[in-house]
Amino acid sequence: PQLRIGTLAPKNSLYHRQLMEVGEAWRATQGEGAKYVIYPDGSQGGETDMARRMRIGQLQGALLSVVGLREIEPTISALQSMPLLFRSWDEVDYVREKMRPAMEKKFLDKGFVVLAWGDAGWVRFFSKETAVRPDDFKKMKFFTWAGETEQQEIMKSLGYTPVPLETSDILPSIQTGMINAVPATPYFALATQVYNTAPHMLDINWAPIVGALVVTKKSWDEMPPATQNALREAGAKAGLQMRTRARQEVDEAVTAMKKRGLQVHTPTPEQMQEWQALADKLYPRIRGHMVPAETFDEVFALLKAYRAGKR
């Protein structure tokens, strides 16, 4: 038996260590010769490549963000593609927990079992010059993922200039001025040194980066029930670790970058209103295009219920 897992996360990172612990739990229930291999650092390709390698059976699992997960099930975009929708991790957790059974069912129908849900921090804007209002960014060229066609259309229609690139092009492009603004998590900005060239961070929680550890249903069905249980348990534990620890590491990343010259700009309430107005303009364009209408409405309903209940 073998379990081969791919991820973009760097070797020895928090995510890699959690995957190793999942592997230990899996191996403990297996006999001699069981092979558990993690391919970190994107050595099996980008997130879409890993989704492909799972489909042909070369990998049995992968730890992916929504960029890769939506290759399997597009409705997952609801958790990561709606700007300024979530105000806190509590809200993300609540909505995700409510949607989880249905979402995991959808993944199962597509041939994948979700073992753990994780996240990797909020997307913020890193730019070369100071920018705090939505209009400040109109003169800038934005990084967008090459595959996200719909998002590029939306940005163009609002007067922004998206430049579709791959993740690996971000650093050279911002250095040459091909792009001047990058939406990214602080953890990513620190790891890739983007903040050296783009030392201004707008402190808003634009959107959370959400991810999951999935394995193919084919490999899951071949496991004895004891192994499945052990894997479920280890997955739940790893997911909890990835969520709590990742949030902590994000704060540490901002502190570390501030020490090395990062300028953090917190929008005033009026500026925040401008951003919210922009987001309100975006939602109808996202609904039915980037996020299926049904899922979109579900997320809004859940959030409304959560906010009403809290009051």
Added chain:
Amino acid sequence: MRRFPAIDEAIASTALALMTLIPLIEIALRPLHGKGITNAAMLVQHLGLAVAMFGAVLAERGGHLSTLGSGFANARNPWLKQAAGVFANAGAAILSGMLGAASWTFVASEMEGGRELAYGIPVWAVQALMPTGFVILGVRLGSRCAPHRVAGLLLGLALTGMGFTFALHFDGSTLPLAPFALLLVFALLAGAPIFAILGGLALALFWAEGQPLASVPLSHYQITVNPSLPALPLFTLAGLVFARSGAAGRLGTLFTASFGGGPTGTVIAAALLCSFFTAFTGGSGVTILALGGLLLPLLKDAGFPERKGISLVTSASALGVLLAPSVPLIMYAIIARVPIHSMFLAGMLPALVMVAFLLVVGGYLRPARLAAGAPDLPRADLRQARAAAWAARWEILAPVLAIGSLISGLATPTESAALTAAYAILTQAVAHRELDWPLLRRCLADCTQVIGGVMVILGMALGLTNYLVDAGIPDAAVEWVQAALPNKFAFLVALNAFLFLAGALMEIYAAIVVLVPLLLPVALSYGIDPVHFGVIFLAVMEMGFLCPPAGMNIFFASAMFARPVKEIAISVLPALLAIFLGALAISWLPWLATGLPGLFGE
């Protein structure tokens, strides 16, 4: 050439033309915030797959698929030679059939969960070009085994079908490696195309592990649609257009006027011109063909013995590899995941160092004294040089456009390459009126052949690389080397020697794809900068062009100047030593490579 292109040429050339046009349209529309072309970047990348597969088919038709170029295929005994030909083609047909089956399995998996590319075209429809291409390649290779057309076609279909069925049936089972490996070695020596051997080896290795065969075509797809890859065919197209028009003559005049027609001037001019052309055309063979006829008479007039002149043209054509926008430079950037323009900047000083080493250490400057009394040779003349520079102004500006648009941030690598290709076509067609439709058509077709031939090798080599990663071999290599070599300098010396051997035995593209992922982690563990490592790697690989058995330049020069391969191989020996010492110097002085990118980086 036929009046109407055959279907393979039509598909490949149209795809290449669209690859040039779409990025230009996107640049034009960008300031308008208009809708532009939906998913333009992905469309262009997928056109690359059409260029790769049908370019390879076209290359097969013209007999241009790379083979080892030695072994039984060149046997003196006619019976042995014929037997080798049949074995090589039959083997290649069966292997292509297997690759066709593996790609079909991959396409089938994509039909289940794949996405739409643009304008209602599903991604799998483009991916289906892979099984189609491999099957056509198989049938055509197989049909070469029989002298008659119909019998050949039937034989080709039967052989390809055998390979296809075998692979489909045994996919997922574990098969032993040894018999495969043995047959592959024989097929390689018999003259089977390199892509089939590499692909067959990758399949055999995945078979030995019981892993899915579709892993190999998936890697082929992954590299072909890489966002940086469209730069390859586009820069090559620009280079071919310059090589086929009068650009070479204009630049030759400029260099002679600048450095004089005496031996020293001619030698410097020849070395620089060869490097410049190789940088643009990628294949240094093209340089020998384009410039050989122009430079050899000039060198002879300057008092050079013919043999030394041939040696200089042959070896200097290898040097352009480090000069932007050379194909190997782009390829390294893609595989090592470093920015393309960092590699462009990093290669500049080392390229000059290599030229200096070649001229000084290689002894090409020495005949200057012998020919001191030579009669009325043209001297360097500022006024003439100015006139020649004006005549060659469009050609001189081409590298400025290529590199400038990249480092100024105005264009992505693909857009910069498309701009350069369009620029080459427009200047040669409109300003110089030297490029008409038939010639443009030939440039497009030749470019797809070169790129198709390279891309199938590259894709299969990446399948092999994916096996190495899959089996955890790079990690093991790091541990092994670190235990064996105590420090950075020991490692650098060993690296140079190892790469020299590899360069002599392997195609430069296959070497980049297979060896970089293996050696780069080791180099990083010794604290070597990835950009510096790339420059060392390519510098040593330049020797591979000049060293049998896989030295392409020797074969091109032998064909161009009608001289025996052996004579040319011996004549470039001093150049080999010079390049090796130059590579050592570049290894020793990292700032030669990292200085310029650092200056422009932060």
